[in-house]
Amino acid sequence: MRLLHTADWHLGRTLGGHSLHQDQEYLFAGQFLQMVRDTRPDAVLIAGDIFDRSVPPADAVELLDEILHQLIRGLGVPVVLIPGNHDDARRLAFGARLLAGGGLHIADSPLGRAWEFHDAHGPVSIVATGYATPLLLAQKLPQAGVIADHDGGMARLAPLLHGLCPAGQRRVLVAHAFVAGGTETESERGLSVGGSGQVGVAHFAGFHYVALGHLHRPQTLGGGRLRYSGSPLAYSTSEADQQKSVTLVELDAQGGVATTELPLAPRHPLRVLRGDFATLLAATSPDYLALELTDALPVAEAQRRLAERYPRIIGLRWVAEALPASATALSAAGRALSPLAQFEAFHQAMRGAPLPDAARPVVIAALTAAGPA
Ligand SMILES: [Mn+2]
Incomplete structure (x- = not known):
């Protein structure tokens, strides 16, 4: 089975006050659809953070509607998508039961949904679980007792997800979580206030492939079975050096997995x-x-x-250029100077200009308040 795995689209995001709408439209309506045309996957998996906010701008909703229409009606490729921590799970689930019959599979329960797909080797269970807080999981699973954190939540959830899959089928999981061992950028929103929000790799045992969302850097964990496709666009300065991509997943008859990164080129890097x-x-x-x-x-x-x-x-x-040695090492002659003269030399080295007259009384006051050296 061939799957295209992507995540963290963050439709409707702005960057430094600039709308990314046209860049996102360029990428998804252009390159991404072309990628689907070229690779002909059995399904597209979108692992959460579809939108950047719980109530997205109308332009973003319209863009998602257009992309899904092109994928499912235009190209005949079904889509599995889940809510991430930026999405409002209930709003994203609007019409989910009606849409599933038309090829759009939305994880509309925090306890997971599963659908059966087929390839030449037989059935594959694709099970999808949206982002859910430990508190929400505890409300949905009253018999589970206190669920203190995300790791405890996934520990309770994993057996339920396996229970949704018929025995003997290959199993693919779509999830939105911070799996321990993953590397963050500066554009993920933390999943918990205090604590790490991380979940252990061990909870994902038994799945042949886990299509993850949340971390925006593409990366593989768990010996290759767990993967973050990463976001399709850079959403923070810390991602400036990253080659963004979509992950092509080939699942063989025994559930063995091979992944390939299909690179994306943004309109404006x-x-x-x-x-x-x-x-x-x-x-x-x-x-x-x-x-x-x-x-x-x-x-x-x-x-x-x-x-x-x-x-x-x-x-x-x-930012200061590399400091001259004279600014970082105090020479014997420098030590002989008064504190004010040392500061004037420091200012000259850092700013390339003498200490302004207006600043001198402030510096003298500060030095006096600091007391004798
Ligand atoms: Mn995200």
């Missing part, structure tokens, strides 16, 4: 760009840019002028 103001001002780029200024300027002024050259700035910060 997210990059970190470092330079001095004059150099940055002399260039231009349509990309999403986290700018790092190496010379000190009033930030609001710099941002205003750079925005004329770069329409998609997502952040601007001042």
